[in-house]
Amino acid sequence: MASIGPVIAQQMHFSAPLSLKCGATLADYTLVYETHGTLNADRSNAVLVCHALNASHHVAGVDAEGATGWWDNLIGPGKPLDTERFFVIGVNNPGSCFGSTGPMHVNPATGRVWGADFPVQTVEDWIDAQWRLVDRLGIGQLAAVVGGSLGGMQALAWTLRHPTRVRHCVAVATAPNLSAQNIAFNEVARRAIVTDPDFHGGHFYEHGVVPKRGLRVARMIGHITYLSDDAMDVKFGRALRNAELAFSTQAIEFQIESYLRYQGDKFSEYFDANTYLLITRALDYFDPAAEHGGNLARAFEPARANRFLLVSFTTDWRFSPARSRELVKALVDNRIAVSYAEIAAPHGHDAFLLDDARYHGVMRAYFERVALEAEAG
């Protein structure tokens, strides 16, 4: 299937202050975004794509640096999220490191780079920031909001925060909150970063260094949790890097070690340490049921007019099917329209980024309905 081809990111500046859940305010901010397809005459075909931990606004096509969008297998002409029918918006969240206002930028109040002082972000803050972009683009109501993992949490939060501004929510491989084990993985990653001597309390920019060691370890642990035991076994097993064991505690002996180090190195070259801290915290904090005494069904009461598609993957142990079923139950308890697919994919959490035929089949079928509805006006 055809890809979108070259795509140029755009920017929008917002001068009205953004109040954050943490109590702080972003005096002004810029969002980087990209769009695909054409907004129809009655502006009813817009789909917002929310990104997860290490992704960005660059969802599809090829950007100026030659990089392919992170959800290019899903989004494009003739693809399940068809850019010939939808106007697709990818947006980079505040606090991220792909161009939107973040910790590597200058705090206008102090004239100093934000660093670790960048205000703590929540999923709800991001929804408010995204809402203004959607509003400014002249879209009264999104046809759908879609995301996987942390992006799925944002898609859910849209229906709780701005239920009348979105019709459909497509949330893949996500959860109503993180489990203790999940927070624990995030904490290990954060400790790896903040204990790196190059972190300098989050103000490493002015020292001209990057806490790469911490970022590498953070990425390595994250990567392990995104794969299933079986997927790792199939891909690497106990394969050795060299023909013979080196009997060294430091050298790379197994291919899995080589792979994790490579992933860690690559990640530390482009990802920002403060962003990693901020985004994992946003994950930890997301818990819409908390304000309702832990009652998830009550949390979803505002979403009664919305329609949902939830998808999970059987081997995803970081955002397991059981967590998606909790969401299904909360929606069913509210008599909300929901479809739920539980895909027997072997790849673990990463499956949401891959193009399994059953997964993309159900996504295509759902977006087909969304498109017909949008085209009917």
Next chain:
Amino acid sequence: MSERRDFEVIAGLVPAGSRVLDLGCGNGELLAHLQRHKGCSGYGIEIDDAKVQACVQRGVDVIQLNLDEGLALFEDRSFDVVLQLETLQHLRNTEQMLRETARVGRIGIVSFPNFAHWPNRLRVAAGRMPVTKALPYQWYDTPNIRVGTFADFEVLARKNGLAVTDSFGLQQGRVVRRWPNLRASVAVFRFERR
């Protein structure tokens, strides 16, 4: 098209405007019909990937679940009608699902192949397991792991405290009310919790 008539007979048992849970909803045809023509709402439950996709395609809300895991997702009496059509013969936990059906719905409607239909009896009397239109499988590769009769279900319903409010057989699209255990290939029961 006797299947079509079976379908219409079953649809006729569902009161207009009902909230329906269809266990083993297949490609969602019946729910789509009930939504379009009888103002019903609700969900289908299906385990098969292709059928789940078919439901989504036709705009029927479907939840992919293995019914052998029960109906923990659903609260007591949260549906007007729970349908279990041509499904119970595939379930390991038939009795538990029957109780779950009665717990979740105000009305339960069940249909299944009647093993006591006379051609089956003749076949068994001749010493072989039946292979018929309603039971088209050889004994060694049948997906029907529960084979029961119209009369057996009456006993099971009584045992579980279910009040049968209607029951009949279906034979080639016709409703059979006289001797259904002998004369019908499909058994249909409508029941409520006592």
